[in-house]
Amino acid sequence: MVSNTASQAARLSVAPMMDWTDRHCRYLHRLMSARTLLYTEMVTAPALVRGGALHLLDYNAEEHPVAVQLGGSDPAELAEATALCAAHGYDEINLNVGCPSDRVQSGCFGAVLMERPALVAECVSAMIRASNVEVTVKCRIGVDKQDPETVLPDFIARMRDAGVTRLAVHARKAWLQGLSPKENRDIPPLDYDLVLRMKQQFPDLHISVNGGIESLEQAKGFLKDGLDGVMIGRAAYHTPCDILLRADHEIFGEAGVKTAHDVVQEMRPYIARHVEQGGKLAQVTRHMLGMFTGRPGARHWRRVLSEHGHRAGAGLEVLDEALSHIPEKD
Numbered sequence: 035m036v037s038n039t040a041s042q043a044a045r046l047s048v049a050p051m052m053d054w055t056d057r058h059c060r061y062l063h064r065l066m067s068a069r070t071l072l073y074t075e076m077v078t079a080p081a082l083v084r085g086g087a088l089h090l091l092d093y094n095a096e097e098h099p100v101a102v103q104l105g106g107s108d109p110a111e112l113a114e115a116t117a118l119c120a121a122h123g124y125d126e127i128n129l130n131v132g133c134p135s136d137r138v139q140s141g142c143f144g145a146v147l148m149e150r151p152a153l154v155a156e157c158v159s160a161m162i163r164a165s166n167v168e169v170t171v172k173c174r175i176g177v178d179k180q181d182p183e184t185v186l187p188d189f190i191a192r193m194r195d196a197g198v199t200r201l202a203v204h205a206r207k208a209w210l211q212g213l214s215p216k217e218n219r220d221i222p223p224l225d226y227d228l229v230l231r232m233k234q235q236f237p238d239l240h241i242s243v244n245g246g247i248e249s250l251e252q253a254k255g256f257l258k259d260g261l262d263g264v265m266i267g268r269a270a271y272h273t274p275c276d277i278l279l280r281a282d283h284e285i286f287g288e289a290g291v292k293t294a295h296d297v298v299q300e301m302r303p304y305i306a307r308h309v310e311q312g313g314k315l316a317q318v319t320r321h322m323l324g325m326f327t328g329r330p331g332a333r334h335w336r337r338v339l340s341e342h343g344h345r346a347g348a349g350l351e352v353l354d355e356a357l358s359h360i361p362e363k364d
């Protein structure tokens with residue numbers, strides 16, 4: 035059997051995305067690629083530790099290798115949350131130092147922590163001590179007026195000294211004043227070159243680049259340039275077939291490529307079980323809307339699923355109706 039640890043899988047990963055990379059989405063992505071590392075949505079340490087919301091850690095056994103992303107800035111609380119995540123069997127525990135949403139800033143989570151590297155180092159040391167599961171960090175290149183050329187190497191060195199061996203860097207600043215979280219994913223310019231230089235400066239660390247990567251060709255370019263991994267967010271979600279169906283072959287060197295039709299068929303038992311247990315069809319199929327993007331019938335596929343997937347009692351017949359608009363070969 036191929037060994038598929040989180041760090042091997044991190045050659046390609048699907049980024050953590052709130053409201054998007056839930057367990058249904060990850061199940062779908064796993065069917066498309068057996069090798070790619072999948073991240074959960076961010077789960078906050080206070081929700082787990084103070085709120086006891088352990089259901090947030092539920093996942094399907096098929097999802098491995100799967101990494102949970104934590105948000106928080108209190109070392110003791112993050113350590114406790116880490117122990118809970120480890121007990122749930124996650125393959126990696128990632129700390130969010132990149133997400134700029136207001137809610138996250140107000141709790142002192144996410145990108146605002148780029149300004150407090152000593153505290154982040156304390157957090158990751160406490161997390162590392164709390165379990166045997168690998169602890170990683172997802173960060174930006176800086177925030178607001180910080181100079182990434184000095185801030186990023188200092189931040190990475192502190193992470194390394196605290197025991198972190200793997201990081202994903204979203205290659206743009208977060209502007210915490212004046213931009214919405216959505217704008218913060220597009221407006222601050224990308225600086226891939228700085229991330230590449232970080233790999234040269236820290237050759238022993240596993241460094242993944244994230245931000246604006248839209249194709250496997252582009253991903254392969256970064257790997258060829260020496261980076262250890264590529265993390266893709268929106269493109270993997272919106273056009274999963276372009277990114278994930280070919281990933282095992284193109285990025286991990288495996289033989290054989292499934293079709294989108296194969297994956298829809300493989301989703302059927304999962305969807306049937308979900309609906310039988312009282313779930314809504316759309317909770318699963320909303321993640322499948324982009325499966326045929328760019329191919330004949332894609333508009334009908336999206337329309338049928340969007341319009342009928344929410345109906346009470348909607349089941350596999352809606353999926354079949356949507357699929358009937360797609361020519362067999364796709």
Ligand SMILES: Cc1cc2nc3c(=O)[nH]c(=O)nc-3n(C[C@H](O)[C@H](O)[C@H](O)COP(=O)(O)O)c2cc1C
Pocket residue numbers: 049050051052053054075076103130131132133172204219244245246247265266267268269
């Ligand atoms: C809907 C959405 C939710 C996101 N939620 C998170 C999150 O919970 N944690 C995080 O670190 N980043 C989050 N991000 C940022 C992504 O992980 C990623 O860094 C960003 O989208 C840039 O990568 P991309 O250009 O490949 O999408 C989110 C992005 C989107 C689009």
